[in-house]
Amino acid sequence: MGHAADRRPGTRVDRMMTVPAAVSRSDRASATREAILNAAERLFAEEGLFAVSNRRVSEAAGQGNNAAVGYHFGTKTDLVRAIAHRHNGPIERTRARMVAEVGETDDTRAWLACMVRPVTDHLADLGRPTWFARFSVQAMADPGYHRLMAEESLSSSSLRRALHGLQASTPHLTREVGEERREMFRHLVLNVCAVRERELAEGEPTRWPTWDDTATGLIDALYGLMTAPMTPIGTIRR
Incomplete structure (x- = not known):
């Protein structure tokens, strides 16, 4: 047996x-x-x-x-960080490739593209519906999570390189004004992407046909923002 x-x-x-x-x-x-x-x-x-x-x-x-x-x-903070981290991975890979292709340049548009297109490309790759852009807007607007989101973004070596390139390509801006405009930059990119994301999710008409077109529109607007002259503090604006 x-x-x-x-x-x-x-x-x-x-x-x-x-x-x-x-x-x-x-x-x-x-x-x-x-x-x-x-x-x-x-x-x-x-x-x-x-x-x-x-x-x-x-x-x-x-x-x-x-x-x-x-x-x-x-904790909820750990959960928010995990959500941001799972999106930042593919965004970082795209941006690292673009930064390597740009190399050393003073072309402001090239650096803007390195910052915008990895985000819009990622949103396009996710399909629909997506929630990442709207999640990012909510997190950045919440005082308890704004710093966490900023730290997660700046942990990206390619983003830091792109920011350095953008700063070097706009030498007419003082440090303070440069920081002010980059803050405007972040809000513009996130909110435009969030609006388009919501429109797609709800089946509403969108301003741009594709995410690629959205990136092009953003880069045009941001080029104007970053290359505009400064008005000296105390000057009467008319």
């Missing part, structure tokens, strides 16, 4: 039986994390970060355990 397989812990049979189970648990955990990220990004984009609790995110992600967000991510 054959002997029953040895299923004692640590034996080959035991390992054969537990590895698939471990893989299955890992797959389920990954799927749960992805569901939470998707639900959180949508809710934060539509309602704002302050208005949405971790409990609501767990429910929207189809999790029976209301503490699922805390278990998989920790």
Whole structure:
């Protein structure tokens, strides 16, 4: 008569039986994390970060355990960082390639393209509907998360290089005015993308046919912003 397989812990049979189970648990955990990220990004984009609790995110992600967000991510801040991080990866790869292609140049438009097109290309690649642009606007407008989002963006070496190139290509701007206009730059890009994202999601007419056209329009506007002369402080504006 054959002997029953040895299923004692640590034996080959035991390992054969537990590895698939471990893989299955890992797959389920990954799927749960992805569901939470998707639900959180949508809710934060539509309602704002302050208005949405971790409990609501767990429910929207189809999790029976209301503490699922805390278990998989920790705090809401950790969840917001995770959402930003998963988008920043593909954006960074595109921008790194563009910055390498630009090399050393004083062409303001080239540096603007390095900053704008990686974002619009990513939104185009996501398909529709998307929530990332609206999520970013909500997060940047929230005093509790503005700094986190800025730090996440500036962790990108290619973005820092593009900012340096843009600054070098606009030497007529003082440091203070340059910072002021780059802040306007961020708001313009995020809000224009958020408006188009909402229009696409709701089936409304859009100003530009494609995300590529949106980038072109933004670059034109930003070129005007960054190359415009300065009015000296205290001058009466007419």
